[in-house]
């Protein structure tokens with residue numbers, strides 16, 4: 001299967017086996033512009049499909065409030081069917097706790113310590 | 128080279144029989160970065176290597192500590208800003224920071240942003256609520272005023288009609304006009320109370336302080352109330368025991384308060400005693416007067432003792448029909464007492480009677 005990948009200012013994004021992989025890069029704090037750019041990249045790769053997503057935030061340099069809210073805006077549910085967050089790092093744990101307690105996304109969210117378990121769950125979420 | 132013990136010095140230090148203390152030191156040094164094989168062949172060299180490794184590690188550790196201290200300092204400064212309610216400060220996130228430190232910095236930043244956002248939203252909501260409340264009070268004050276004017280006209284014209292009916296020998300018809308007047312007066316009182324409360328809540332009530340002789344004021348009250356007390360079959364006793372009868376207060380407001388609680392006492396007591404008394408009271412080096420109104424009426428249930436001071440609250444919902452009133456009197460009285468720098472409290476026993484105590488500072492309210 002052909003593997004296309006888009007690298008934005010703040011993320012590396014690709015799709016494999018119907019799952020969107022997002023790895024946050026240690027470049028900078030995400031701004032709203034970055035959030036737009038990343039969402040566009042996902043749209044482009046997904047070609048209109050609604051897909052589950054695996055998110056690795058371990059190298060994150062944080063994201064500001066506008067960006068945080070953008071990722072979990074109601075319309076985000078049109079593109080993302082489910083989100084698995086890797087929390088096998090301290091930064092990951094923090095984002096995991098934040099998105100479960102403060103700004104809940106409009107799609108199912110599960111936290112995983114292992115990428116393998118995350119992928120198993122995500123495969124069940126393919127719509 | 129021969130030592131004093133006559134041992135032969137060897138070229139190979141490993142072969143050198145060592146002083147046991149030195150051997151112990153070398154072994155201890157090597158234990159810091161153990162390399163058993165090297166120690167066996169050359170204890171000194173092994174110890175040197177081990178110490179070099181330890182020194183390098185120490186240097187790295189010191190650099191790490193300094194770096195961590197700097198990063199912690201950054202977090203500390205952020206927390207200090209948050210503690211001073213400055214939520215706009217952000218901790219820097221660096222590539223060469225420890226992951227844990229970065230995680231804390233990112234977390235602090237999110238916390239600051241969320242708190243800042245929430246605080247601003249709360250302040251905005253509070254300001255809007257306050258503005259709305261002031262607008263409501265201002266509206267009530269205005270509308271009450273607008274209502275009073277036509278009502279006074281109605282009461283006035285009813286009076287004229289009544290006189291005309293009497294003159295025309297149509298006295299039987301005056302009953303209806305009397306009802307009209309009673310209802311209008313009740314409405315006027317209600318409007319007056321609403322107006323008062325709205326004015327107080329809109330902060331539009333000024334207190335006019337003057338030196339008031341309480342003996343005179345209480346005597347006048349007694350005279351004013353005498354007819355209605357008699358109507359209710361009650362007896363009003365007055366006990367003024369004041370060493371300092373002169374107090375700084377607003378006589379009109381004080382009258383309003385006392386008229387209301389005396390009016391209540393008279394309303395909720397039938398064929399009983401009402402006692403109006405005044406005495407000096409000192410507290411925390413300040414001089415006060417206590418004015419109390421005690422009745423032998425129906426009393427107030429313990430669980431209602433506080434709520435009767437809320438606006439529109441009466442012990443019994445049927446009270447308005449049975450006793451009249453609006454449930455605003457005590458709410459107004461308490462706010463007025465507040466404005467005069469005093470307090471109003473109540474004690475009561477069901478079916479035995481109630482005591483309302485107004486405590487006022489002799490030298491007037493303290494400047495706010």
Ligand SMILES: Nc1ncnc2c1ncn2[C@@H]1O[C@H](COP(=O)(O)OP(=O)(O)O)[C@@H](O)[C@H]1O
Pocket residue numbers: 387391392393395422424425426427435440441442443446451452453454455456457458481
């Ligand atoms: N002296 C009293 N004895 C019994 N009940 C009282 C007395 N004074 C006040 N109350 C209770 O407190 C309520 C509130 O009083 P108030 O605020 O003056 O309103 P109102 O007199 O218009 O009913 C009264 O309706 C009554 O239930």
Ligand SMILES: [Mg+2]
Pocket residue numbers: 387390391452454455456457
């Ligand atoms: Mg009353």
